[in-house]
Amino acid sequence: MKIRVKFTRSARVKYLGHLDIMRSFQRGFIRAGVKMIYSEGFSPHQKMNFAQPLGVGVLSRGDYFDAEIADGQDLKVIEEKLNEQMGEGFRVISVRALKEGAAKGMAAVEYASYEVEVMAGDVPALEPFIQSSEVLATKKTKSGESVIDIRPLVRKIELEGNVFTFTSKGGSEKNLKPDLLMQEIYRLSGTDYDRNNLQITRTDLLADGFIPLEEFQTE
Numbered sequence: 001m002k003i004r005v006k007f008t009r010s011a012r013v014k015y016l017g018h019l020d021i022m023r024s025f026q027r028g029f030i031r032a033g034v035k036m037i038y039s040e041g042f043s044p045h046q047k048m049n050f051a052q053p054l055g056v057g058v059l060s061r062g063d064y065f066d067a068e069i070a071d072g073q074d075l076k077v078i079e080e081k082l083n084e085q086m087g088e089g090f091r092v093i094s095v096r097a098l099k100e101g102a103a104k105g106m107a108a109v110e111y112a113s114y115e116v117e118v119m120a121g122d123v124p125a126l127e128p129f130i131q132s133s134e135v136l137a138t139k140k141t142k143s144g145e146s147v148i149d150i151r152p153l154v155r156k157i158e159l160e161g162n163v164f165t166f167t168s169k170g171g172s173e174k175n176l177k178p179d180l181l182m183q184e185i186y187r188l189s190g191t192d193y194d195r196n197n198l199q200i201t202r203t204d205l206l207a208d209g210f211i212p213l214e215e216f217q218t219e
Helices: 018-031 075-085 127-131 178-189
Strands: 002-009 048-050 059-068 090-097 111-118 136-141 144-149 154-160 163-169 198-207
Touching: 002 075, 018 048, 018 059, 018 075, 018 090, 075 090, 111 178, 127 178, 136 178, 163 178, 178 198
Parallel strands: 059 198
Antiparallel strands: 002 059, 002 090, 048 059, 111 163, 111 198, 136 144, 154 163
């Protein structure tokens, strides 16, 4: 049985890297007594694929991974046991079965939604970004740096008080990191940018049609 797990990560674990998070859940499944399906070969490991690894220092209310478990297990019980066994800072929101032939989470992601709270310093104006038809930014890649237009990658953005909320492209091919967007918003408004002044939270990952991954091709 293939399942999709949605979980949150709080400030207590926001500096854990992707591999540490994966290992935490691998141990959590073992302690919870979940019968997992393992890969074959010289070094068998639990079949587990994260939809989109989160950057270090970012909180999340919408992280996902797919896993494969033995048939006949109660998913609600698995959810409860995982929450009992996972360390402080993680909370499992749901465990759902994937439909037959469902796409992997990492392939299904099209968008990501975020909440960014300005904790200190001046709040930049949003209007210059909204009114811009083109926003060129330097994006770091594995092969170096490239200049891209990030304006069409933002589908929706709002500012209320000191909190920005937005939905942007988040797939494997086009992926806008929230700190790059915020850096350009600050630049366009003429406000000094300091990443340490921001608390970034990913609120969900979305498939085509802006469907939360929790509901996409699940039962």
